[in-house]
Each structure stands twice: as C-alpha cells, then as structure tokens.
Amino acid sequence: MTPEMIAAELRSELMAGTLRPGAELSQVMLAERFGVSRIPIRDALRILAGEGLIEIEANRGARAITLTAAEVREIYDLRVLLECDALRRAAAHVAPAELEEIERVRRKSDLDAGTRAWAAGDWAFHRALYQPAGRPRQLAMIESLRRACRLHVSAYATMPAKKPRWLNDHRAIVEHLRKGDAQGAIQALQAHLEAAGRHLLERMAAAQD
Numbered sequence: 001m002t003p004e005m006i007a008a009e010l011r012s013e014l015m016a017g018t019l020r021p022g023a024e025l026s027q028v029m030l031a032e033r034f035g036v037s038r039i040p041i042r043d044a045l046r047i048l049a050g051e052g053l054i055e056i057e058a059n060r061g062a063r064a065i066t067l068t069a070a071e072v073r074e075i076y077d078l079r080v081l082l083e084c085d086a087l088r089r090a091a092a093h094v095a096p097a098e099l100e101e102i103e104r105v106r107r108k109s110d111l112d113a114g115t116r117a118w119a120a121g122d123w124a125f126h127r128a129l130y131q132p133a134g135r136p137r138q139l140a141m142i143e144s145l146r147r148a149c150r151l152h153v154s155a156y157a158t159m160p161a162k163k164p165r166w167l168n169d170h171r172a173i174v175e176h177l178r179k180g181d182a183q184g185a186i187q188a189l190q191a192h193l194e195a196a197g198r199h200l201l202e203r204m205a206a207a208q209d
Contacts, residue, residue, distance in 0.1 A: 010048060015151065015154055025061065080190055082138060083130065087173075089134075099174075119153075125170055129173065152200060169188060
C-alpha cells in the first residue's frame with residue numbers, strides 16, 4: 001500500500017470516530033496491520049499531520065489531535081468569521097445555475113445525513129455555497145478548520161442528535177439566497193455554526209462528568 005492509501009484509511013477512521021481524539025498511532029502496529037515497512041507508515045502520518053488531524057512529537061510518536069474547550073471555541077469563532085464572509089461574497093456573485101447546483105448538492109447531503117457519508121455530504125453543501133466567492137485560499141482555510149472539528153464531532157456523536165435542525169438550517173440558507181436575501185442567509189449560517197459549536201462543547205463537557 002502507498003502512503004496515500006494508508007493515510008486515506010486512517011483519515012476515514014478518524015472522521016468516523018473509530019480513532020478517537022488522543023488515540024495513539026504506533027508506527028510498529030500500523031506497519032503490521034497494513035503489511036508494510038515503517039517508511040510508508042511514517043509518510044502517511046506526515047500527510048495526516050499536515051492536514052491537522054494528528055500530532056507527531058519527537059520520541060513520543062503520533063496521536064490523533066485532542067482539542068480543549070477553548071480551542072473548540074476558537075475554531076468555531078474563526079469558522080463564523082471565514083464562512084459568513086465567504087457566503088457574503090458568494091451571494092454577491094451567485095448565478096441561477098450555481099443556485100441550482102447548490103440545491104442539488106443540498107438534496108444529496110440530506111440523503112447522506114443518515115449514513116457514514118454525512119460529513120462529506122455536509123462539506124459538499126457548504127463548499128458549494130462558498131465557491132461562487134472565488135476565494136480558493138479562504139475555502140482551504142475553512143476546510144482545514146472544519147476537518148479539525150469533524151474528528152471531535154464524530155467522536156462525541158453530535159451529528160445524530162441534531163440532524164433535523166442542521167438540515168433545516170441548510171434549507172433556510174438556500175431559501176434566503178433564492179430570494180436574494182443575502183443578509184438573511186448569512187444570519188442563518190451564523191446561527192447554524194454557533195449552535196453546532198455550543199452543542200459540541202456541551203457533549204464534550206458531559207463526557208468529562
């Protein structure tokens with residue numbers, strides 16, 4: 001197996017919550033599991049570290065990232081700033097054909113919401129929302145922040161508990177855009193992100209009790 005294939009498998013397990021925050025990723029054990037030498041394992045771990053999903057420390061090995069409550073708050077604050085700005089810029093340029101594509105992706109994400117593909121479907125919807133802004137660097141920053149959150153969202157099983165609300169929020173955002181109500185769409189997105197952050201923090205706190 002190539003480092004990219006190994007990284008993809010581990011990434012999937014991190015995103016699904018199979019590998020929880022703080023889980024140790026032993027090069028020796030992974031080499032045995034995948035039937036390869038430690039070299040492709042090391043390279044795979046470097047790929048994941050570059051994506052912000054794991055931390056590699058000298059003489060201590062690799063572990064899945066663990067975010068504190070303060071770090072989660074900071075990430076969601078940054079997401080609100082970046083994602084609402086991206087939507088504001090996108091709304092100023094979105095064309096009818098792009099609105100139809102956003103609606104198509106939203107409907108697909110509704111179907112994905114009840115499966116293991118929920119995270120990919122959710123990101124596909126938000127990416128479609130922001131792409132008309134034409135800000136690839138900003139989109140990459142948003143994706144990186146969302147990826148860090150996803151590991152914890154999966155580990156603390158926050159999505160199933162709030163799925164109906166999240167999907168209704170998506171519908172509301174699109175409806176505002178269809179009406180040309182950019183501010184309404186931005187407000188709906190901000191409320192959506194802030195509620196997601198609060199819910200994750202509540203689940204993290206409950207798990208510590």
